[in-house]
Amino acid sequence: MNDTSEIIGLLRSGPFWGAQFKKILAVYLSLVAFCLLFMGIEIWLFSVSQMEDPQPIAQFVTLIVFLALIASLMPVLLLILIVKNEKKRKQVRLWLEDAVEVQAQSKEIGRICRLGAFPCVKLQIDFDIDGVHYRRFSESVSQKGEAGGYYYIWRKYGDRRINILYFPKYDEVMVLKQK
Numbered sequence: 001m002n003d004t005s006e007i008i009g010l011l012r013s014g015p016f017w018g019a020q021f022k023k024i025l026a027v028y029l030s031l032v033a034f035c036l037l038f039m040g041i042e043i044w045l046f047s048v049s050q051m052e053d054p055q056p057i058a059q060f061v062t063l064i065v066f067l068a069l070i071a072s073l074m075p076v077l078l079l080i081l082i083v084k085n086e087k088k089r090k091q092v093r094l095w096l097e098d099a100v101e102v103q104a105q106s107k108e109i110g111r112i113c114r115l116g117a118f119p120c121v122k123l124q125i126d127f128d129i130d131g132v133h134y135r136r137f138s139e140s141v142s143q144k145g146e147a148g149g150y151y152y153i154w155r156k157y158g159d160r161r162i163n164i165l166y167f168p169k170y171d172e173v174m175v176l177k178q179k
Contacts, residue, residue: 004092007165011125011173012139014151016092017085025078032074039067095172099165102127104173108158109137112150120150121158125173129166136173 009015017024046060104127114120123138140148156178163176 004089004096006176007092007174008177009151009153009175010088010092011123011136011175013088014138014140015153016088016174021085024081028074028078028081032071032078035067035071035074039064039071042067092174095167095170095174096165098169099167099174100129101163101165101176102129104162104164106157106160106162108154110150111155114150114152118152119155120152121154122149123154123158125162125164125175127164127166129168134166136171 004016007016042060042064046057046064104125107124107126108121109124110122112120121138125134125136125138127134138149138151138154140150157175162178165174165176166172167174
């Protein structure tokens with residue numbers, strides 16, 4: 001396998017936006033366009049209302065500044081997202097050289113709710129290669145101060161047989177889309 005489109009996540013660092021990245025980008029750019037459109041409507045409403053009553057200027061200015069701030073921060077966040085995804089994509093392409101595709105048994109070993117509504121799951125993956133048993137856990141190297149390895153994407157993959165790619169040289173597990 002030398003294609004990243006079937007990989008949905010890395011066990012150590014969570015979601016991998018291979019094929020879905022263009023969809024995420026489209027949604028993100030739609031949000032930016034919506035903010036800019038809403039800001040334009042607010043400016044138009046502001047100019048019309050100022051002709052009638054010049055007093056409530058603070059509300060309009062506050063809203064316009066808030067929307068301008070959001071619209072200006074979104075491209076920065078998008079750039080960060082693109083850079084992180086490209087870094088992961090380069091690593092994945094390197095790892096694909098010696099990948100072994102195997103069937104594994106996953107087990108949900110923890111569940112927490114983030115932001116009060118999103119169930120995030122921690123996984124344990126068990127698999128055998130050439131008679132040797134391996135057990136790996138979802139982790140997180142970037143989260144500081146909170147329980148790592150809990151991701152929303154893993155909620156569909158707990159307690160079932162799944163297909164994975166294992167990279168012995170890097171001791172990395174990637175979860176593939178399930179058919």
